[in-house]
Amino acid sequence: xxxxxxxxxxxxxxxxxxxxxxxxxxxALDAADGGGSPPQTALISWAGTVKQTTLPDLxxxxxxxxxxxxxxxxxxEIANAQIQQTWGRHDWFLQLQANGTWSESVPLxxxxxxxxxxxxxxxxxxxxTIFTGGTFGVHxxxxxxxxxxxxxxxxxxxxxxxxxxxxxxxxxxxxxxxxVFDANERRARLSRDAAVLARRQAAxxxxxxxxxxxxxxxxxxxxxxxxxxxxxxxxxxxxxxxIGASGGKIAQAEIPAVQQIIATRQEDVLSGELGVVDRSIxxxxxxxxxxxxxxxxxxxxxDLEAADRGWTLDTLLDRAYxxxxxxxxxxxxxxxxxxxxxxxxxxxxxxxxxxLSLGPSxxxxxxxxxxxxxxxxxxxxxTGSLTFRQGLARDxxxxxxxxxxxxxxxxxxxxxxxxxxxxxxxxxxxAQIELAKRRxxxxxxxxxLAVENIRIETDRFNLGKSTNFDVLNxxxxxxxxxxxxxxxxxxxxxxxxxxxxxxxxxLPAYGVTVE
Numbered sequence: 001x002x003x004x005x006x007x008x009x010x011x012x013x014x015x016x017x018x019x020x021x022x023x024x025x026x027x028a029l030d031a032a033d034g035g036g037s038p039p040q041t042a043l044i045s046w047a048g049t050v051k052q053t054t055l056p057d058l059x060x061x062x063x064x065x066x067x068x069x070x071x072x073x074x075x076x077e078i079a080n081a082q083i084q085q086t087w088g089r090h091d092w093f094l095q096l097q098a099n100g101t102w103s104e105s106v107p108l109x110x111x112x113x114x115x116x117x118x119x120x121x122x123x124x125x126x127x128x129t130i131f132t133g134g135t136f137g138v139h140x141x142x143x144x145x146x147x148x149x150x151x152x153x154x155x156x157x158x159x160x161x162x163x164x165x166x167x168x169x170x171x172x173x174x175x176x177x178x179x180v181f182d183a184n185e186r187r188a189r190l191s192r193d194a195a196v197l198a199r200r201q202a203a204x205x206x207x208x209x210x211x212x213x214x215x216x217x218x219x220x221x222x223x224x225x226x227x228x229x230x231x232x233x234x235x236x237x238x239x240x241x242x243i244g245a246s247g248g249k250i251a252q253a254e255i256p257a258v259q260q261i262i263a264t265r266q267e268d269v270l271s272g273e274l275g276v277v278d279r280s281i282x283x284x285x286x287x288x289x290x291x292x293x294x295x296x297x298x299x300x301x302x303d304l305e306a307a308d309r310g311w312t313l314d315t316l317l318d319r320a321y322x323x324x325x326x327x328x329x330x331x332x333x334x335x336x337x338x339x340x341x342x343x344x345x346x347x348x349x350x351x352x353x354x355x356l357s358l359g360p361s362x363x364x365x366x367x368x369x370x371x372x373x374x375x376x377x378x379x380x381x382x383t384g385s386l387t388f389r390q391g392l393a394r395d396x397x398x399x400x401x402x403x404x405x406x407x408x409x410x411x412x413x414x415x416x417x418x419x420x421x422x423x424x425x426x427x428x429x430x431a432q433i434e435l436a437k438r439r440x441x442x443x444x445x446x447x448x449l450a451v452e453n454i455r456i457e458t459d460r461f462n463l464g465k466s467t468n469f470d471v472l473n474x475x476x477x478x479x480x481x482x483x484x485x486x487x488x489x490x491x492x493x494x495x496x497x498x499x500x501x502x503x504x505x506x507l508p509a510y511g512v513t514v515e
Contacts, residue, residue: 165359323504
């Protein structure tokens, strides 16, 4: 009867498919997830208070504090400032100028000297550049001349001259047109768009980095939980073995094997806790959280459930190409190169500039009369000119054109390479997901078989045909299978993050917005 009772007690504890194993597993995982009261080892106590957090909270902190995102935001502000600088071409320019001269005893022919001569000029010019590349201007001027000659009174005179004119200068070939006029703003806007895309890429990189660190911490926690579960079962095994040995049913030699595995598991737990602290510190660094005394360990939800999303490579690739910030940046660079080519090729045209000026003028010894004559159009004048200039070889512009076209082709080559990199990354991520699915199924099968083998080995031990060493080996096989399953699920989640980053779904999925 005692032998039968011992067998029943062993089976109740060691049958992993039964209620006892389920309860032990639940307690171990709850301890790792923050439920219950996990034993505080020296390492965890040394690390300070464990901070409970979630992935969304970590991501929000990371987006706020990441230097790369802050720098990218400043790059956008710089680009917007550069756009504003180009608006200077729409400005009106006002120029006021006043000058005067005074001289005494100016020698003339025959030795006659003028006593004094005074001149004074005031001009006001308003100019504005228009979208055709030409310049429109309005000129207003007045001048004063006074000659005083004591020796020759007939030479004494005083003149006021007023003039008003409208001028227009327009390049007819080189430099003409809105494309050239707006080129600088178009360049600046492309730079701003590229900076916005670069910030989005920086956000994707940071979020993906934090997610990877998060799952590394989840895996470290799960490894500790699985090892603590194995340690709990080993301790129960030791208790049962000691009971059997004290009753003479089990040899005393069976006890050291269990004690050895307990010592090994305790070391594994300690190493696992070091892994948790190490992953916590790495995650804190990635997020931008404080790292210091009492600010080390983190605890996150260790739920590893993963769902098959039914992704296919062909549809994912199309979405990845459309969502890729890198490809979009290269497209902006290509557009910028095209603008440079257009402006440069415009320089191959001959310079043919038209200049026109029309306006009235009036002169009189009385300033009011001179002004009246001007506004009555008593005198009206106009000037015009057509200037042609062209270099014969133009090697500078032609060489620049070759350079710009080569640079644009280089951008296109880089874009093709980036598309290949995206295809490679997407294919590898999808393959990783497919592999993880199969690994989860196989590892679960290994766990189920390990449970059955534990039951069989326990029966053999109770019949005296096996040893504790064999039973504990079966328990270790179960632990390794559970660790493999956990690793497969972590790889699955990480690969999903890669896919979502490539398709542009990662930021919305976690509620992350980039201004």
